[in-house]
Amino acid sequence: MGAHLVVGGGDHSDAVTARVVAALGPGTPVVRPPHRAAPADPVVVAIESQLDRILAALDLPAPVVADLIATILPRDLPDLLHLARALARARADGHELVVDVDLEVARLLDVPQRVARAFAAFVPVVARWEVLVAPEGIGALPAPEQPVLTALREGAELLEDLDRALADPTMTSIHLAAPAGPVGAARRADAEVLLALMGRTLTAVHPVGGSGVEHLPSPAPESGPRVERTGEQWLLRIDVPGVRAADLELVRHDDEIVLGCAGRTRRVLLPSVLRRCEVERAGIAGGVLTLTMTPDPAVWPRG
Template sequence: MRTVLVTGTGGAGRTALAAATARRAGRALLITADGGISGPDVVRVDGGAFFRRHMGALQSGAAAALDYLGATPLEAEELTGLAGAESLALLAAWRTALDEGGHDTVVVDLPPVHQALRLLALPEELRRYLTRLLPRERRAARALRPLLAQLAGVPAPAERLYTAADAWAAGLARLREAVEAPDTSLTLVLEADRRAVRELPGVRAALALHGHTPAAVVVNRLLPAGSPDPWLAELAAAQQRAVKDLAEQLPVHEVPHLGAEPDTGRLAALLPGPADAAVRNGVTVDDLLAAEGVLLWRMPLPGAEREDVGLVRRGDELIVTVGPYRRALALPSALRRCVIERAGLREGELRVWFAPDPAVWPAGR
């Protein structure tokens, strides 16, 4: 099953284009948080309802701990919306659609691009946090929990908490696989203005940080050239200048302005065909031990500026920062036994040179 993720700058018309993408794809399911779209092949998510439902389940699972602390569970009427719940609801609906099947394509109407970047990073980040907070070996030591509870003088976490943790880990792994799958592509929707031109390099770098390359860049709502109205003519000319600047960074597909509420069928006919398999900007490691005595770790970051990129090693992880975005990447086994010699941003790549640590590197290698 193919997945098309649709995001873009705020106000660029990404929701209308997501609906049109689903129409063009045929047997497609559209997942959206927009309350104005409905239909038999549309799943509308409600972040507030999602939070209330899962908060109730969480309180039920932690009833013993809440009782021990003397805490009173919240009633459903007391629960208000939670920031980020809509993103979690979108991810949950996407996972359900993948598990249930029934469609050839799933189109996910993501929030504006900066929120979408954080949403796409959630499965990997949450799974990492879960692994740190409830390690597999701790979840496996079920027989020791009653004894530890007696020694500590506090109730042991309910069995269902660990069962739920296993289920969460499996669900997050499924979502991470979906985000990184070769049949998952991303469409970026932009308006033809100077803001889009300024923001595109940073958006490309942030997407690349998480291994994504836009399969299609749609420049939406273009005005026709040659208007007798001087104001409209100048606005159309400014749009064309922006399109030219955007096209210097990535190939773009132009879509004309179809009014405030464009017809979905007409818009679908103007969109590009199905994108090729997504290209993943994965990390690579070059073995330069024989020639230079180092291993070279490389991550493509097209569009990144040197002053926006940060790098920290923490144990067996590299934490890479691009602007406000951050990703923790596990180091391969060989690099864990090395020290960082130097690092730099060159030709659109973050490059880190690792030299073997004599204290832990196998002799004769």
């Protein structure tokens, strides 16, 4: 099973989507969701119903509240959750999924990871509300209702699954059918940068009047971070196709590596074996970022 996403918002998206379906062959079971507005998602409904009350109880400044709402409930969250659920259903049924995604390509590739992290960060606050926010003797703040906690957990799981699918070329093919002109060029640049930070490239790019998909390419045999032991050191290899060393920003933040390029960022969770190591040096060759890491004496167990 694979998902085939046509992104970019060009006028020829329908034609490219039809060609993707045709290229899969007549014997392939295909799910192609109809073009209609996604219904209200239960995760969004549950969080929206109490978010204002929760944030008001925390007595946060108005600008902070506005930023939190924009982070937790972005405008395209219902569409992203709808896509995540469609991917899960198709995977469970063993069907190919073909979707003309009516979202800005940059937001499709960037928002799921960011919102999943925001949901996950809010879970312990809601789960331990009385201990963390309103301990006994401080005051009786209205506790969030249980459906909010369930919605945060479900939303985080759905968006994490969607983010993994978008980053995995064995799970999704991404076809860019952007409009002509500067808008299309900007969307292609965004897509290429964000996908490079995910370790992958576009499956295909379709200009206006192009012939569409003639075949569906095979996915790369290897994807995701790879770990190798060399003597007393560890090597972590992360694919960043097309990114030059001079253009890449790299920061270690707790158990994550934050990659940045052209104003876009991506967080990569370190494999557990490397979380007690320090980054000694980094370099890019052939579209692969290699981090040389050594055990941190301050936290590494000593025999």
